[in-house]
Amino acid sequence: VEASIPEPLREAWRKHSAAEFTSKDEFEREFVRHIETTLARSLYNCDELAAYSGTALAFRDRLIIEWNRTQQRQTFTDQKRVYYLSLEFLMGRALDNAMLNVGMKDVARDGLADLGFRIEDAISQEHDAALGNGGLGRLAACFLDSMATLNYPAWGYGLRYRYGIFKQEIVNGYQMEIPDYWLDNNPWEFPRHDITVDIQFYGHVRKYQDEDGKVCHSWEAGETVQAVAYDVPIPGYRTKTTNNLRLWSSKASSGEFDFQKFNAGDYESAVADQQTAETISAVLYPNDNLERGKELRLKQQYFWCAASLYDIVRRFKKTNRAWSEFPDQVAIQLNDTHPTLAIVELQRILIDVEGLEWDEAWRIVIGTFGYTNHTVLPEALEKWSVPLMQNLLPRHLQIIYDINLFFLQSVEKRFPNDRDMLSRVSIIEESHPKMVRMAHIAIIGSHKVNGVAELHSDLIKTTIFKDFVEIYGPDRFTNVTNGITPRRWLHQANPALSALIAEKLGGYEFLTDLTLLDKLEAFVDDKKFRQEWAHIKANNKLRLARLIKDVTGYSVNPNSLFDVQVKRIHEYKRQQLNIFGVIHRYLSLKAMTPEERKKVVPRVSIFGGKAAPGYWMAKSIIYLINSVAAVVNKDDEIGDLLKVIFIEDYNVSKAEIICPASDISEHISTAGTEASGTSNMKFVLNGGLIIGTCDGANIEITREIGEQNIFLFGNLAEDVEDLRHRHFYGGFQLDPQLKRVFETIKEGTFGDPSSFNSLISSIEEHGDYYLVSDDFNSYIATHEMVDKEFQNQEEWLAKSITSVARMGFFSMDRVTNEYADSIWNVEPLDIADEA
Ligand code: GL2
Incomplete structure (x- = not known):
């Protein structure tokens, strides 16, 4: 009609x-x-x-x-469009x-x-719309903001989870998880009950010959589930462009089958089928940097990829163009390997449904996709068992095997007699059971693969994807260093600072051209400006102190040095290093005379972040932080000199209050483990200094702002392998200061020491994989420098202002333009001359 x-x-x-x-x-x-x-x-x-x-x-x-x-x-x-496929969109309010x-x-x-x-x-x-875990999901949200602001014709595609990331409550020091039912009173989504796609699962593949004798494949489903579109408007900043984020919700297909059951009086089983269907989009998996290989997760991935591709292909077909023009009209970016099945699904549509030849179809696929890698951590690299895939997606598994066959044949031609190479790059890992390596499909099926910071992009080329660089040459691999949107992370989170900057620069243009911040450097020595700058920070600290009082009941002195580490709790991010450092500080304070204590800079150590519900070690870290807080915060001898705070349920809207209020923030991952980090950028953009390792984007932040404006410490990525080896084979000695910290814990100073056994033994006995001991000494020494430099407030302010002035590079708009130029080949829409 x-x-x-x-x-x-x-x-x-x-x-x-x-x-x-x-x-x-x-x-x-x-x-x-x-x-x-x-x-x-x-x-x-x-x-x-x-x-x-x-x-x-x-x-x-x-x-x-x-x-x-x-x-x-x-x-x-009718220009080329970008489609950003992400299982996570951490939108906030x-x-x-x-x-x-x-x-x-x-x-x-x-x-x-x-x-x-x-x-x-x-x-x-x-x-908060919290459809994400951490940085990866927030990056997707920053992309949407920036693509709309820059007038790119762009869509986001994701899942409409009924439950976002769980809410965290701290009960007796432990993390408890509360379901996050977020959809009540949500005016921002529009159900499109007219836009639905039937998605198949299970079943079998039927082989047949068409009239011309060509062998064809048809996937006969065992089960269908309906995808219903929900649209969320994404407004750009001061532009007419408002893009679309389309989230799919799962629903039972209103097939005859259910009706029969229903009429036969089998009401319960008809309802059960419906519930099974709705389970697909029910809940976000709460793991950050970890994949667990659960069937429901694979179902989510296929459901979302298939619905999105159906939609994209339908839109393309309306233009009546030849298939060969598909990559000129469509760019699809894969946010990590989660949407890799989209590659296989497009190939399936083109050969099974549209009748294209394999080679032509495959050229179209490669021309369409780009893949962003966000981690080198082995436990986060997705693999799916072959039997699972065979059962759920039988036709896709066949296509994967064919992709692999043609790929390995081409590799063998170029590298004859290198069987090891073939088994290393094969999509199929020859384990028991065999596994499908999703990153390999993503690389083979994309024209560009990018990492998210320079060090990270180098690491993927020299470690996990080394063989592919040999095969394809270096051009398929590139770097696009992450960024953040200055609209949310400066203007919205820190309106007073944004206004002060606007006053000095003569307007708010810096919000859409962040490099203009460099003009601030001219005011570094301006006394009045400095005072205003300091005043804004003080007010932001007051605002955070109020939040802390609200959520923890503790009062903190806003004149203290606010030291913040907020991010997902993970051993590689090393919140344990931080809390051991806090214990070390506490012991030092206890050992001081009252005279000595008078010279100490009061400090508030602020933590926040969620642990994956099944991540025991991360939960122990939270418990240790809260146990230390319970002892230190009521020690009258110490008073304001040290307070320890754990802010429960860290999320985007809390980040908007926390980031503008830090004096120093901690980005202290073991070198080579944090792909980029993006909160490091948020803190510096808000005038906080950072203490960090030479990891991820910290390195480029240092290059931009100058090494005199950042507190770097610790071993380098290139030394990590040797250091790890030494823990087992070469006379490793536990750092003596860390040893004293461990002894204090073992004495029961912070409660029953058995709660902390595994935290300590992972370092003392099990190889200290994250090199906490190796970096402890330089970490402590660097914090002493922080204390010293904080006492010179004038110098500190100069560093703060200079750093902000030099942060232009980290705008998400720079990132979006780089993707558009070097990966998508997409132009922004010219909207200037429209009424
Ligand atoms: C991450 C990285 O860990 C993080 O360093 C990076 O900044 C973001 C965005 O690129 O991606 N990878 C990942 O799996 N999660 C991340 O936050 N969850």
């Missing part, structure tokens, strides 16, 4: 087409209308949550109007961002005040 209204009738539509509010008065009218009609409430019955909803709905209407226009514009100009991007936050503030509300109270009612 043609859904488009014929031209003679369109005039009536145009006359009544929705219009945006443009004044405070109009905002108030929209707000009240939504409260009274959409929400069916009134001025006698309007709490802060309703005020949030009314404001969000008013802004949502504006976004929808721009969103529709953007989609029409993109269809009309949307309202504040929407208000700032549209440029109407002040209007809303005044309007809400007229109607009896504080805008901050409304904003804080919103539930």
Whole structure:
């Protein structure tokens, strides 16, 4: 059925087409209308949550109007589009961002005040959209913001999890996980019940010959599940572009089968089928940098890839172009190996459904895909067992075997008689059971593979993907160093600093061209500017101190040095190094005379982050931090000199309060393990200094801001292998200061020492894989330097300002443009001359 209204009738539509509010008065009218009609409430019955909803709905209407226009514009100009496939989108809250991007936050503030509300109270009612674990998911969210801001025709594709990352509660020092049901009162999504795709699973492959005698394959499903589209508008900053994030939700297909069961009185089993189908998009897997090979996860991956590709192919087919033009119209970026099945699925559609020859189809596939690697940690590299894949996706496994066959044949031609090479690069690992190596498919099926920081991109070329560099040459591999969006991470999180910068630079252009920050360096010696800078930091610390009081009950002195480590809890990120350092500090303080203590810089050590629910070691680290806090924070002899804080349920909206408030933050992973890190960038952009190892993006941050402005310590990536070896074979000696820390723990100073056995023995007895002992001495020494330099506040301020001025490189806009140029070959849409 043609859904488009014929031209003679369109005039009536145009006359009544929705219009945006443009004044405070109009905002108030929209707000009240939504409260009274959409929400069916009134001025006698309007709490802060309703005020949030009314404001969000008013802004949502504006976004929808721009969103529709953007989609029409993109269809009309018919340029190449980017599709960003990610299992995680860690969006955080949307309202504040929407208000700032549209440029109407002040209007809303005044309007809400007229109607009896504080805008901050409304904003804080919103539930975080937490469809991600950590940096990888947040990077996807920054991409969406930047692609819209730069007017790229871009879509995100993901899963609409009913439960996002769990909420963390700390009970008696332990992490507890609470389900995160986030969909109540979510005005930002639009169900598209008319956009559905049936997704197949299980079944078998039927081989047949077509009329021309060609051998064909047809996958006859054992089960189908329906994918329903939910769309989320993504507004760009001060632009008309509002892009789309499409999230798929799973639902039972309304097939006859269920009906038969239902009519036969087998109601329970009909409902059970429905629940099984809905389970697919029910919950985000809560592991960061770890893959567990669970069947449901593979189902999620295929469900999402197949639905997204169906959608992309459908859109392409509407243009009636030849298949060979597909890569000129479509770029698909794979956020890690999670969407690798999209490569196989596109090949399947092209050969099984569209009837293309293998080689032609495969050229199209390679031209379409790009793959981003985010980790070298072996436990995070995805492998799926062949029997599992055979059962769930029988046709895909055949295609994978064919991809592998043709690939290995070409390798053998170039490297004859190198059987080891063949077994190393094969997609199939010859283990029991055999495993499918997803990263190998991703490399073989993409035209570009990138790492996310220079060191990381070098490491993948020289370690895990070395053979592929030999096979394809270095050109298939590239680096695009990560970035962050300055809209959320400076302007929204730190409005006072953003305003001060705007005042000095004569406007907010730096928010869309972050390199303009370099003009700030001219003001480093400006006394008044320095004072204002310091004043803003002090206020941000007060704001964090209030949050700390709210969530932990502890009062901290805002004049202390705020030392922050917030990120997922992981042995490689080394929160254990930090808390052992805190214990060392505590022991040093205890050993001091009152006179000596007077010279000490008071410190608050702030931690935050979630542990994967099944990650015992990470949970022990959280317990140790809280056990140390319980002892130190009530030690009157120490008082304000040291406080230890664990902020529970670290998430995007808490990060927006924490990042602007740090004096120093910790990015202290074992060298070579953190691919990039992105919170390091957030802290520096907000005027905090960092202490870090020579790892990930810390290295490039150092290059940009200057090594006098960062506290680097520890061993280098190139030495890690030797050091690890020495723990087993070459007279390793536990660092004596760390030994003293361990003795204190073992004496029971922080409660029953058996709780911490495995933490200590992993270092003392089991090889200290993350080199905590090897780096301990330089870590402590570097913290002593931090203390010393913090006492010279003028110098500290100069470092802070200089660093911010030099952070332009880390804008997500630079990142997006680099992907567009070197991987996607996509141009932004020219929207300048439109009304
Ligand atoms: C990660 C890396 O660990 C992290 O260093 C990097 O900054 C982000 C984004 O590129 O990707 N890889 C990964 O699996 N997770 C990450 O955060 N979860």
